[in-house]
Amino acid sequence: xxxxxxxxxxxxxxxxxxxxxxxxxxxxxxxxxxxxxxxxxxxxxxxxxxxxxxxxxxxxxxxxxxxxxxxxxxxxxxxxxxxxxxxxxxxxxxxxxxxxxxxxxxxxxxxxxxxxxxxxxxxxxxxxxxxxxxxxxxxxxxxxxxxxxxxxxxxxxxxxxxxxxxxxxxxxxxxxxxxxxxxxxxxxxxxxxxxxxxxxxxxxxxxxxxxxxxxxxxxxxxxxxxxxxxxxxxxxxxxxxxxxxxxxxxxxxxxxxxxxxxxxxxxxxxxxxxxxxxxxxxxxxxxxxxxxxxxxxxxxxxxxxxxxxxxxxxxxxxxxxxxxxxxxxxxxxxxxxxxxxxxxxxxxxxxxxxxxxxxxxxxxxxxxxxxxxxxxxxxxxxxxxxxxxxxxxxxxxxxxxxxxxxxxxxxxxxxxxxxxxxxxxxxxxxxxxxxxxx
Numbered sequence: 001x002x003x004x005x006x007x008x009x010x011x012x013x014x015x016x017x018x019x020x021x022x023x024x025x026x027x028x029x030x031x032x033x034x035x036x037x038x039x040x041x042x043x044x045x046x047x048x049x050x051x052x053x054x055x056x057x058x059x060x061x062x063x064x065x066x067x068x069x070x071x072x073x074x075x076x077x078x079x080x081x082x083x084x085x086x087x088x089x090x091x092x093x094x095x096x097x098x099x100x101x102x103x104x105x106x107x108x109x110x111x112x113x114x115x116x117x118x119x120x121x122x123x124x125x126x127x128x129x130x131x132x133x134x135x136x137x138x139x140x141x142x143x144x145x146x147x148x149x150x151x152x153x154x155x156x157x158x159x160x161x162x163x164x165x166x167x168x169x170x171x172x173x174x175x176x177x178x179x180x181x182x183x184x185x186x187x188x189x190x191x192x193x194x195x196x197x198x199x200x201x202x203x204x205x206x207x208x209x210x211x212x213x214x215x216x217x218x219x220x221x222x223x224x225x226x227x228x229x230x231x232x233x234x235x236x237x238x239x240x241x242x243x244x245x246x247x248x249x250x251x252x253x254x255x256x257x258x259x260x261x262x263x264x265x266x267x268x269x270x271x272x273x274x275x276x277x278x279x280x281x282x283x284x285x286x287x288x289x290x291x292x293x294x295x296x297x298x299x300x301x302x303x304x305x306x307x308x309x310x311x312x313x314x315x316x317x318x319x320x321x322x323x324x325x326x327x328x329x330x331x332x333x334x335x336x337x338x339x340x341x342x343x344x345x346x347x348x349x350x351x352x353x354x355x356x357x358x359x360x361x362x363x364x365x366x367x368x369x370x371x372x373x374x375x376x377x378x379x380x381x382x383x384x385x386x387x388x389x390x391x392x393x394x395x396x397x398x399x400x401x402x403x404x405x406x407x408x409x410x411x412x413x414x415x416x417x418x419x420x421x422x423x424x425x426x427x428x429x430x431x432x433x434x435x436x437x438x
Contacts, residue, residue, distance in 0.1 A: 005045060012038035025071045029064060036060035048352025070384060120188035121195040124158040126217075127168075130202040130234045130327035130341055131210030136173040137201070141166050149173045152329060153341050158196055158217075163188045168199060168212065182212040193348040194219045202234030202270075202327050215272040219321045221350040226277040227320045228347065233267045234327035235305060235338065238292040240265050242299050245286045260299045266292055280318035284308040289326055289340065306340045314342055319355075321347045 012035050019031035036059045043052035127139050129150045139147040139156070146168070147156045163186055170179045180201070189195035196217040204210035215232060222228050233239050241264040267273050286309070290302035306326060308314040316322075325341040349356035361369065 005042070008038050008041045008045075012042075026068065029067050029071065032067075033060050033064050036064070043352070046352070050352045050354055050357060054357075070380070074384065120190055121192065122160045122188065123163055123186040124194070124196045125161050125166075125186065126156045126158045126196075126198050128155040128198060128200045128323075128325055128341070128343065129153065130200060130325050131204050132328045132330040132336060133204055133206045134170065134172075134179060134201065134210050137179065138171045138173050138175075140169045140171065143167075153339065155198075155341075155343050158345070161186060170201060170210070170212070180209040180212055182214070184214045193221060198232075198323065198343075200232055200234060200325060202232075202325070203236060211270065213270050217321070217323065217345070218274060219345055219347055221348045221353075222277055222319060222321070225280045225318045227280060227316050227318055227322060228274065229278055229316075229322045229324065230272060230274040231264065231267060232272045232323060232325045233269050234325055235289075236269055236328075238269065239267045239305060239326060240290045240292055240299075240302065241267065242288050242290055242302075243286050244288055244300070262299070263287065278316055280316055282316050283311075284314040284316060285311060287314075289338075306338045308340060314340070317344065319347050319349075321345050 015031045015034040015038065019028045019035065022028045022031060036055055040052040040055040040060070043049075043055060125141070125146075127147055127150065129137060129152050131137075132152065134152075136149050136151045138145065139150060141161070146159070150156065150173075165183065165185045167181060167183050169181045171177055172179060182199070184199075186197060196219050197214055198217045199212055199214050201210045201212045213232075218228060218230065220228075231241065240262055243261050243263050245259050245261070264273055264275060288307045289305040290299070291305060293302055296302055308324075321344075323343040323345075325343065327339060327341060328336050329339045330336050349359065
């Protein structure tokens, strides 16, 4: 890979140098196209195919076609040799350029500069409320308010925090009473695309506080048209996730016709399990969480905890990372029901993908790109102005009318007789109109 990089880099430098030294504008443009192609290869080596295709299609394609069109239109492919007033300038510039290249190469090779330095990504934290008897809570992190009036089934968005040790407390909303306290440490991450954590408050009774567990949230990029689904068991017993799919309407009564399958078995309380990537056209309508019973081979007879048959709530959306928190909710009459809380987040876009480039372009680089576009427009106008030939006048065209036939033949055709050698008949003189009374 290093040898290929050196070869492509050398070709790019070679093309750039000859683009500057060429006396023919068309040749300079062609060398620039070669340079753009080499840059596209470098993008491919960096695992950025979208940038490589944009480099070829936009720069080496559309923009260079425009440059060549302007050069050919203005007839400026041959440049006139200017009067050299400072002949020593080229020699000095070349010497300085070579010296800079040598010094840079020596500094990089001997200075142990790591050009691929690691990026320490700041941790991000969110809190999920799945504790049935805690009511609405205020969340504090190291004494600072992190979220206020967080109700059951709700979650905060991911918020960046500084790496370090944290003490997270849950207080009833609007009070200073502490319901639960948990300590954990968040560190920077250098190997993942995102450094996200989720603190889940779950369980507890009317007399005991809820439990708070910190789990890592995987929001890494996914394959095309797929999604990631993870499950956190906030229930007090182990769970199975079963797909109760059926091939016919008689499957409910005929066990041999069923095609039920366990998607994930024996999910322990407080555990986080991540499923394999799921296609976007998959459905969760037949997914059901059940309790675990090793003595019951018929899955349909297992105690059902929660189902995902609500298509408006439980859907598989591509390029997302979904976390299902299984918990228990207290109703107004004091009874409880089991629920599955879905938390759907956008997965990180792959490096060099159209989504990643679009997000960067519209979030961080819109103004610089607009400024570059204005500079390119000004450069194009300046190039046209500099190459415009003064005093150029177009050739005058002979606009005199040419008659293909002799004049006598034309007149004869009009009056219906040959007038060659004869006097041309004249129209009778216009007579005055008779006066009134004549």
